[in-house]
Amino acid sequence: MKQNEEGMRLNKYISHNTPYSRRDADKLIEEGLVTVNRLPVKDFGYKVRPEDKVAVRGKLIHPRKRGEVTMVVYNKPRGVLVTKRDDRGRTTIYHKLPGKFRHFIPVGRLDYASEGLLLLTDNPEVADVLMGSKLPRTYNLKIDKPLTPEMEKAMKEGLILEDAREGGHKESEITRMEFAPFLEVQYRGQSGKNTKLRVTIAEGKNRELRRFFGHFGAKVLDLKRVGFGWVELNNLPENKTRYFTRQEYDTLHQFLKEARKND
Structure with a gap:
């Protein structure tokens, strides 16, 4: 950095x-x-x-002071795109967010059908560092199949797919994908054939979880991010924002300091 x-x-x-x-x-x-x-x-x-x-x-233009940053936590609803503009006229987060956040940059993406915690910042440098980090991302998800031994093995050991198109966007050019072992997996219940899980991964690749389970013939029905690094969604209402707490800012600055050392 x-x-x-x-x-x-x-x-x-x-x-x-x-x-x-x-x-x-x-x-x-x-x-x-x-x-x-x-x-x-x-x-x-x-x-x-x-x-x-x-x-x-x-x-x-007055140059930004080193380390100057504002961070916002947003609970993104389903059916909203994480982009500035959409050529098909669909709703984006900037239609939903207050105008004062128009210039804020999303830290990574949540796809159209996903919801939950999205970090935004007014500092592009910080956005780049957080996006490229191995900070844990935690999701609550529901798939339309029972867990299989093959799924559990792949979550524990990782997976390399030469064809990872299942679960990806139909217009995506990504075919091959490597999945690192999941950091944590919690079984949260069964409803008919549907399985609820809480998983933590250390990457944020394009539709990573949808592609992972798609390989096993399972469709992700619900996907909600509830944690990113040291930040948790908790009870923030849907489509609402909040600023980082002082403790979250302190942790961020310590993280950035370590990132500069290792750059």
Whole structure:
């Protein structure tokens, strides 16, 4: 996580220090609305130096202080996309979230049919570190089959699939997927053929749990994330947000400190 303002690409510098996304920054640069030292710059590869004065639409950007971050916990409902825009006009989290969080970045994804804990931050660097981490993710899920010895073995030992398309989005280009051993599995009950589980994994791959159980012919009927690292959903109502507690911020800063050491 070695990151400073010197040598940062212009579009990244803008997204890192303003509410604009990287895509928004690219468009602003292309339209000549970004100046460096009062001169328009259309070079996407321009590396910002400490002495540079960067402005967007004439407004000077003030570089974010190291470690400055705001974190939000959101209980995402089903039927909502984790994306800025959808070309099919479907509801996204930004239709649901208060306007003051319009520029916040989701830490990873929950697919359209999934619900539960979603972290958001105004700091792209922190988002990248959390997304790429091995922090545990905990889910409550229900599948339409009883647990089999084969499922239990794969959850314990891990699994490599050359064809992991079952359970994935039909337009996904991902075929091969490697599943690490689950960190924890709790059996939560049986209702007819349906099985309820609480599982903890250390990755956040594309539809990972749906693909895992899909390999065994089981469909995930319900999927709700209830924990991410040291943060828990608890009783946060659906479609509501809360800020990190002081303790959660303290743990985050300690985690980021360790991440910088290991980078």
